[in-house]
Amino acid sequence: MRKKTWALPLLQSHPDIVVEHPEQLCGQWKELLGVNEISVEIGCGKGDYWISMAKKHPERGWIAIEKDYNVAAVALRKMLEHPLRNMRLIVGDAKGFDQWFSEGEIDVIHLNFSDPWPKKGHSKRRLSHGEFLTSYHRALAADGEIRMKTDNSQLFEFTCVSMAQHPWKLMEMSVDFRRDEHPEDAITEYEQRFMDLNMPIYRGVWRKINE
Numbered sequence: 001m002r003k004k005t006w007a008l009p010l011l012q013s014h015p016d017i018v019v020e021h022p023e024q025l026c027g028q029w030k031e032l033l034g035v036n037e038i039s040v041e042i043g044c045g046k047g048d049y050w051i052s053m054a055k056k057h058p059e060r061g062w063i064a065i066e067k068d069y070n071v072a073a074v075a076l077r078k079m080l081e082h083p084l085r086n087m088r089l090i091v092g093d094a095k096g097f098d099q100w101f102s103e104g105e106i107d108v109i110h111l112n113f114s115d116p117w118p119k120k121g122h123s124k125r126r127l128s129h130g131e132f133l134t135s136y137h138r139a140l141a142a143d144g145e146i147r148m149k150t151d152n153s154q155l156f157e158f159t160c161v162s163m164a165q166h167p168w169k170l171m172e173m174s175v176d177f178r179r180d181e182h183p184e185d186a187i188t189e190y191e192q193r194f195m196d197l198n199m200p201i202y203r204g205v206w207r208k209i210n211e
């Protein structure tokens with residue numbers, strides 16, 4: 001996305017929503033948001049899913065992570081139209097995940113239409129690479145889950161294999177998720193584009209196995 005001159009000033013003027021030092025809140029997210037359960041979306045893009053899910057499930061905390069500040073600013077601008085107390089935004093690379101969340105602190109991690117990084121040499125950048133999965137495993141609660149949606153069959157295949165090599169149990173799987181109604185789950189910006197093109201949405205839910 002093109003640089004937006006208003007992006008940084010907007011992000012900086014909302015420290016109540018945009019968490020500048022997430023490492024300082026490590027272990028305190030539930031207390032901060034006044035909730036018992038936390039969901040995190042990594043790579044929230046322009047924020048449609050984050051915003052809709054926070055509205056659908058106001059009893060949970062919703063933390064969005066987005067590394068591109070121009071995109072994050074669009075998400076924030078939309079969110080500010082109807083701000084909710086259970087939402088926070090981290091503008092940063094998910095590589096920092098281990099510093100931001102303590103052991104067992106998160107209940108659900110959403111990976112929605114993550115960048116596929118098709119070249120083999122870039123596989124470590126995929127948000128479902130084994131190194132990320134190790135971080136997620138640590139930060140998830142005992143019955144915590146990863147929920148992934150993607151249009152990309154190769155990324156889905158990679159993720160299924162990656163999960164099978166780590167302590168995760170497959171709970172749900174669909175190769176055409178939007179064939180059925182799912183009122184509990186919001187549609188992301190990318191998802192809507194693929195639905196408009198009549199393309200299938202792959203979805204998997206994996207629960208942490210405690211070792």
Ligand SMILES: C[S@@+](CC[C@H](N)C(=O)[O-])C[C@H]1O[C@@H](n2cnc3c(N)ncnc32)[C@H](O)[C@@H]1O
Nearest residue numbers: 043044045066067068093094112113188189190
């Ligand atoms: C293809 S877009 C999908 C956006 C949205 N989730 C959706 O479904 O419409 C992927 C987004 O993830 C962000 N992203 C990719 N890698 C990331 C990382 N390591 N940490 C944080 N955000 C990341 C990108 O900047 C981009 O905005």
